[in-house]
Amino acid sequence: MQIWVTINNFAKIEYAKACVNKFTLLVGPNNCGKTFLMQLIEGINDYWNILIDESVMNTLLIDDLPEYKGYELSKYNLDEFLNKLNNNIYKQKENIISEIFKREIPIQNLSVDIQLEENEEYLMYHIDKIQALDQLPKNVGNLPNFISAVMLGHENTAIECMIKKTYDKPNGEFAEAIIGPRLKYCESNMVNLLQKGSLFMPASRSGLMMLYREYFANKTDDNILVQTNTQRTENVGTTNLTTPVYRFLRFLQTYTEDERIKKKFEKELEFYDNNIIEGHINAKTQQGLAYNANSGEAVPMYLASAMVNEVAPIYLATTSTSFYDRFIIDEIEASLHPEKQMELVRFLNRLYNKGKSFVISTHSDTFVSRINNLSILAEYVGKTKDTEAVSKFGIEMEDMVSQKDLFVYEFIKKNNGKSEVKERKFNEKLGYQFDLFTNTALKLYDEAVKLGDIVNHE
Known part of the structure; x- marks a missing residue:
């Protein structure tokens, strides 16, 4: 699952759409809105329990029986779910901004998008009593047995459970169970699916x-x-x-x-x-x-x-x-020597491969170049299975992150003072290219050439 946040005309940003639950890198000049976007991503995380209500969950309802209620999030009802969810976000957007930034900042639009992986879907059930387990559909696998163990001693307490189904596990695998006296509509399941620590x-x-x-x-x-x-x-x-x-x-x-x-x-x-x-x-x-x-x-x-x-x-x-499973880090390279920046990329990649996710901003071409090199190498190894190539660079397999998990954006300042955020696509030979860093490097090169001409003709 990929979760995206989209904003229009907010602070310095004219438009931005960014993935917020994978490995996201933000690059751009000073005072272009990167920090505003990062804090907005962090702040909206607190609002899922308000934004996801009964009206949103009803778009996913597939079974409404006295014994239990069943919900399904899949590609077939995802658009309807998002429409209702974004309608709630639109109504709350001013309150969300005010709570995050402690002042009013105009925002034209704020919305989220969810993209499921191929054949990825989620089944959720609300059960008031343990006796209803026998009534659950057969496609929930061994979930009734698991719930029976969880509910032991909680026979009269409601339970909400969720299973995740993918192409390699079509019968599903248990995701979580929540026990409590005031549970309803599986809202807690959905909040926990979207909300990050x-x-x-x-x-x-x-x-x-x-x-x-x-x-x-x-x-x-x-x-x-x-x-x-x-x-x-x-x-x-x-x-x-x-x-x-x-x-x-x-x-x-x-x-x-x-x-x-x-x-x-x-x-x-x-x-x-x-x-x-x-x-x-x-x-x-x-x-x-x-x-x-x-x-x-x-x-x-x-x-x-x-x-x-x-x-x-x-x-x-x-x-x-x-517990935190997502780190949002502003100016990741601050106070780090280039050699340490290179090692920090390896460390962050290792954490990502162990389940952490990142939204990171940087002004460092060293940091970006290291990510570039390791992503190009990861792409090469993924295609050729030539794992021996990794050792030639003095690194290990866990030091690399595949480009399919990397989402790279550059903030481009416009003539009106606003910034437009553009996603940079991966090239298997060149990696990610940034106009800002490229133009700066060319200026330095031209400056060095002119300086050489002056010194040599002294």
């Missing part, structure tokens, strides 16, 4: 890493409440901070390390320690976060280098008890 990481993370404790120490009288992913309310504060930036600061304040998650990403985190920060982040000191360099003593994070502080949030989000 997401964290926005703003630019200038080094400064925010140093200041977040002082910020909260001086904000005890805040009184603005916003909705969180778990449908609770959270104090955001009477500040000019956007909700995504506030949540990032709150994340730093409340971070707790999860040993089970660390074990799952053990190999990736070892790569991070050895190839990027050349040390280790210690989250268990009484003074807060600390950085242990391989060649020295531990120091508080505020005394560590800007590079360490810039990339530390990626480590923290990966190992947090608050």
